Amino acid sequence: MKLRRLNILLSTVAIALATYAFLSRPDLTVSTCMHRGDVNKILLACTRLIENPDTNTNDLPMFLVKRARAARKLRDFEMALSDINRALELQPEKRLFWVDRAFIHNAHGDWAAADEDFERALALAPENLFTIMDRAGILTRRGDYTGALRGFERALEIDPNSKRAMNGIIRSYESLEQYDNALGWLTKGAEQWPDDARFPTGLGAIHYFISKDYLAALADFEAVERIDPDYIANRLMLGASHLKLGHLEIGKTYVEQQAAQLVQSMETEGSLFRRALIISASLTELAGNPEFFFRGVSYAMIDQPELSRTAFHRYLESGGRNAVRIMRGLLAGHFECTRPDCGGPGDEEYEAALTRYIMATGKTMSLNQH
16 A cells, blocks of 8 residues: 555656646747747747747737748748738837838838838837947948948947947948048047957058058058958958068968968868858869969959969969869850860960959959958
8 A cells, every 4th residue: 555655656746747847848939939040940930829829918929020030031021011010019119120120121122111110110219229220231231321321320429339330330431432431430440449350451451452552551451460360361461562562572471371271271161261262263172282273363362463373373283184174164254265175274365364364353352342
């Protein structure tokens, strides 16, 4: 009898513990709906919660908003607008819901409705930084850089320590090609955030590509080197500045260090290598000595055609037939010869195609900086 009572007691405890564990575990459906992740999974989880009659009515608006965001990303604007409108009917005082609807209308191409939604959000919270900067960001994407500038300036008035607002002002002035104003704000940013390499990088880009003040650009890129020696592409720009100033050997040293860094990143397939592959026509393999190849690309980017040509020829010498095949792929869009035998390493049209590639690459690099 005692044993039977003990078994009953143990069973009761086990059931109680299991029930507690079930009730206290995280609700995976809610977690999936409310957090970032796969958009389709978010949509499914939020739908289950929205359609569940036991869902707390206080939680419903947020589930609707989360599904609306997922639907917007999937470009299902009918569902997105339906959900966000239901959420606003339940909680019209929620500033964030009006901002969400503005993003949906803007993505759908209804800019006037998006602007009205932002006005409603700002009426609820006139000095909310996120609303002001979200609107400025949308204006930037529309190409309304003057309107975006006003927004970012207003945000910086409210919070003088907002780096996002400062960067928005700088990008707006650059897009408006008001480089003197951009330089002034970049200088302020460098003083306010001396450990952020992006500000001296921006200064260096304008000095190098716009004003052609290579001595000032060199000082800027040296400042970046002190802040972050591994900052992406900075050694390339250090080398470019030295080369423009006639410092041939030290300039080549920096460029070749950048090429070696690209080669090293090939082994880890890091972001630096992926960007390099995009620059070099999305190559997935390199024969021969890849450092010569990346030297060629790097010199092309900074408008050093002779150094680029020399590096590419050394790459061909190091890689034989496979290197020729890779170079033909790189230059494919630059050949004008229609003969079937064009493109050998000593072919005249190959040299012309290489020249066109180098010139186009240097021009693209320059255009991307302003």
